């Protein structure tokens with residue numbers, strides 16, 4: 001879990017050149033002192049890190065249950081401040097990050113739309129970001145553009161006050177912290193049956209523009225013998241970049257538009273919403289894909305240990321009646337997000353040993 005190489009800014013000429021590098025060639029740039037410094041891509045996480053961060057999330061979850069434990073947590077980062085720059089709609093990611101900061105005692109400030117910041121006066125996003133860095137120690141950003149969080153980290157890492165940047169969702173590209181909480185949910189759900197290794201996972205819906213399934217797919221390279229089933233209508237099929245990544249890492253995947261046929265086969269079903277905010281033309285009701293919905297009657301078709309996940313918000317993909325079934329884990333998955341994000345922030349600020357000490 002040591003991230004050895006230091007970033008070598010001088011090797012890169014400018015943003016465009018950097019942005020166009022293969023992700024694997026730029027990971028070092030987001031590390032500092034053998035640790036991850038910025039969280040931008042799911043490809044930054046290796047298996048030891050994933051195991052470790054799940055363990056840390058467990059410890060935080062247990063500590064937070066008691067007054068003494070939560071008091072201890074709330075004193076760890078009283079001297080740190082975070083900025084939540086969320087200029088694309090968000091409920092869960094925003095609130096879970098906000099609560100994660102508060103669990104650790106951090107002070108927070110927020111911008112939830114460009115219309116209330118000086119960007120309306122014509123300030124460039126880069127200058128706006130530098131301004132945040134003058135006041136805070138951590139920036140968590142959600143933005144409709146794919147490369148925004150990455151560019152923020154790139155800009156700040158070249159200033160004399162670099163602060164960590166966490167990608168809270170970058171357009172239709174990536175959502176690395178969602179992938180972490182999804183892994184945490186999968187590992188916890190399969191705790192008694194050998195964890196995530198060897199499992200079969202179906203990802204269903206808008207795989208083309210769903211950043212959650214894209215980031216989660218990248219993480220599969222860290223697990224043994226996982227098989228993915230991409231279930232989508234033709235127009236929302238998983239993009240080639242993910243498929244070549246899976247090929248390169250010898251991860252088995254199948255593509256189908258026949259959802260019912262794979263239901264009995266898989267150990268987890270990850271449902272997603274049609275990401276209609278990325279449709280350029282307001283054509284027909286883009287949510288109308290009933291063949292890619294999970295209804296209460298489907299509960300009879302899945303295995304007794306098969307879990308149903310969803311990053312939420314849901315539209316029509318999962319019938320509300322499904323919520324009552326113990327295999328529906330999406331509300332737990334949502335809560336796991338808060339513990340996982342708390343663990344991530346504790347790790348970024350290096351207070352993980354103080355948490356571990358409570359258990360020794």
Ligand code: NCD
Nearest residue numbers: 092093169212273311312313
């Ligand atoms: C997802 C997102 O924003 O990408 N939601 C989330 O972060 N929990 C999924 C979605 O909006 O469909």
